[in-house]
Amino acid sequence: QFHMIKYEDLKWDESLGQGSFTRIYRGHKTDIRDGENYTTEVLLKELDAGHKNCWESFFESASLMSQISHKHLLLVYGVSVHGVQNIMVQEFVKYGALDLYLKRGRSVSVSWKLDVAKQLASALNFLEEKHIVHGNICAKNLLLAREGDQSQGISPFIKLSDPGISVAMLVVLDRIPWVAPEVLDAPDDLTLECDKWSFGATVWEIFNNGNSPLQGWDLDEKRQFYESFQKLPPSQWAELADLITQCMDYQAALRPSCRSIIRQLNSLITSDYEILHSTEPVTQ
């Protein structure tokens, strides 16, 4: 399923924070190829030893990313097990998680945001064609490999990260509004439609500077949000708000196909919104 990496071939550098039940570090791995020593910068994702019962979901996530390769999917080199430690070894993506990048106040243009949304939609289309459900689409799991430079016509480049610990393992309510409503009743059978709902919530984040939707709401208020079929605050841009609403349809079967999502994104990209409401170009 995935490549096993020897613990002694790994070196830990600085800690980069933590996800749910995991801690991440910058590091290096050494390989010996035709007698030469190669070191590669990597991201080391450690599963907290205390959460042994999550390890199969941790490895499932690693093997999912190892089985398929696509330019917008994170490359997982393999896993390393050392005593009670389980470590996933990933390619190091230069600028890290997109939500933090957007929160750091980098002002990015509308076309930058649409470009990122389209790259995510193409990754989802690839997964849909392989009937693979990701299960944890959100801005925190989009990694920025290239900032892009509007003045040079260079677009940003994102990679979709591993899903991490399955939603069934975590408090599902924590994942509202990224997790599709139907998942609350059946956390074990995630469908491709669930990823469409999450795509809608992620596009909302991208257009709201990385801020989490329903920021600060408690679990009851979040549950209430679904029970009363509420929608996220709509963008001023009607066509964008409409696409987000279509993806976040409470009836899973009515959510658009990836091809339709890509078509609608293309028409947003060519629409004159950019000229009428363009934000200042990305300042390098």
Ligand SMILES: N#Cc1ccc(Nc2nc(N)cc(-n3cnc(CCO)c3)n2)cc1
């Ligand atoms: N300052 C800074 C900085 C931090 C991180 C990276 N690089 C990187 N590479 C990866 N493969 C995965 C992640 N990553 C980040 N947060 C998560 C948890 C949510 O998925 C995963 N970050 C680059 C720069």
